[in-house]
Amino acid sequence: MAKKVLVVDDEKLIVKGIRFSLEQDGMEVDCAYDGEEALNMVREKDYDIVLLDVMLPRLTGFEVCQAIREFSSVPVVMLTAKGDDMDKILGLEYGADDYITKPFNILEVKARLKAIMRRTARKAPEESKSKVVEAGDLRLDCEGRRVSIAGKEVNLTAKEFDVLELLVFNPNKVYSRENLLNIVWGYEYPGDVRTVDVHIRRLREKIEANPSEPRYVHTKWGVGYYFQQT
Numbered sequence: 001m002a003k004k005v006l007v008v009d010d011e012k013l014i015v016k017g018i019r020f021s022l023e024q025d026g027m028e029v030d031c032a033y034d035g036e037e038a039l040n041m042v043r044e045k046d047y048d049i050v051l052l053d054v055m056l057p058r059l060t061g062f063e064v065c066q067a068i069r070e071f072s073s074v075p076v077v078m079l080t081a082k083g084d085d086m087d088k089i090l091g092l093e094y095g096a097d098d099y100i101t102k103p104f105n106i107l108e109v110k111a112r113l114k115a116i117m118r119r120t121a122r123k124a125p126e127e128s129k130s131k132v133v134e135a136g137d138l139r140l141d142c143e144g145r146r147v148s149i150a151g152k153e154v155n156l157t158a159k160e161f162d163v164l165e166l167l168v169f170n171p172n173k174v175y176s177r178e179n180l181l182n183i184v185w186g187y188e189y190p191g192d193v194r195t196v197d198v199h200i201r202r203l204r205e206k207i208e209a210n211p212s213e214p215r216y217v218h219t220k221w222g223v224g225y226y227f228q229q230t
Contacts, residue, residue, distance in 0.1 A: 001024055001027065004048050005028065005030070005047060005048060005049050005050075006041055006049075007019055007029060007032075007115065008031075008035070008038040008050065008051065008052045008053055008056065009032050009033070009056075010031045010056055014165070015033070016108060019031055021109075021110060025114075030047075033057075034058040034059070034063040035056040035060060035063060036059050037058075038052065038206065039057070039067050039171075042072060043071070047059035048074070049074065049076075049117055050076045050098075051079065051109070051112055052064060052077065052079065054079060054081070054091065060148050062091065062094045065091065065094040066094045066095060067141055067155060068095070069094070069155060071155070073156060073157055074151065074158075075097045075098075075116050076095065076096045076098075077097060077100060077112065077113065078091040078098075078100070078118065080099050089194065092199065093202065095157045095202070096157075097116060097157060098116060119186065130186060133169070135171075135227075136215065136216070137150040138216055140165065142165060147164065154204050156204045160202060160203045160206070162184045163200070164207070166191035168227050171229035172229050173226055174225070174226040175225055175226065177222045177225070179224065180181060180224070181193055181195060181196050192212070200225055214228075216228060
């Protein structure tokens with residue numbers, strides 16, 4: 001089945017070029033030219049991935065990403081200005097899974113999108129043997145890729161879930177930030193370890209009653225992060 005991609009940018013020539021290139025690889029591509037339109041399309045259709053520009057009319061890419069995260073864990077890749085680290089960090093803060101800087105090479109865009117969709121698809125064969133893990137009030141449903149705390153579902157991004165799943169299935173094992181970056185994002189990922197720190201912080205804000213005194217995801221100072229087996 002063709003992968004469904006939503007490309008969002010107010011520069012129509014950029015959208016046209018990306019759409020043509022992705023369709024050449026057999027993908028099904030929808031396009032939106034402002035944030036409001038993009039958000040409505042994600043609500044109405046299931047996409048495999050969303051490519052989202054930061055600078056958009058009506059709603060910014062950050063606002064769109066934040067709104068998407070209220071109801072969907074679809075992977076979101078943000079297009080940011082060249083060398084603008086703050087845009088990259090903010091994108092991750094708002095729930096983006098990855099970012100690509102402009103100007104970009106279309107081959108890089110395709111490679112990054114395919115890598116993320118491959119990692120998402122790899123979860124499927126494991127679902128038949130996956131299980132539900134419970135630790136204290138936390139319940140991790142690997143098949144449904146759902147997390148709940150004390151019976152209340154918590155909406156994690158795809159990467160936040162991947163990080164938590166890795167830590168939960170390897171309790172008390174400390175992973176360095178570099179290891180987490182390589183395992184969850186892949187060795188080809190061009191970002192740095194700040195990406196891991198942002199995702200850990202967002203994860204704690206969602207699953208911990210008191211993020212500054214975590215019950216589940218702990219820090220071993222100078223080494224990395226681990227899941228506390230309760």
